[in-house]
Amino acid sequence: MDDCLKLLKGEKDEQKFAGLLLATRLCQGNDDASVRKIYDAVGFSFLNRLLRT
Numbered sequence: 001m002d003d004c005l006k007l008l009k010g011e012k013d014e015q016k017f018a019g020l021l022l023a024t025r026l027c028q029g030n031d032d033a034s035v036r037k038i039y040d041a042v043g044f045s046f047l048n049r050l051l052r053t
Contacts, residue, residue, distance in 0.1 A: 001026055003022075019041070
C-alpha cells in the first residue's frame with residue numbers, strides 16, 4: 001500500500017493514474033480507512049480533472 005500511496009502523491013498524472021489502478025487491486029471498496037488514504041493521497045483536483053475529461 002505504501003508504494004501505491006507514493007504513486008498517488010506523485011507529481012505527474014501518469015503516476016497518479018498508475019496508483020489508482022494499483023489501488024483497485026490492493027483494497028476492497030468496503031475498507032473505509034484505505035479508501036480515505038487513497039483519496040487523501042490523490043487529491044480532489046486530480047479526481048475532478050479525471051472525471052471531466
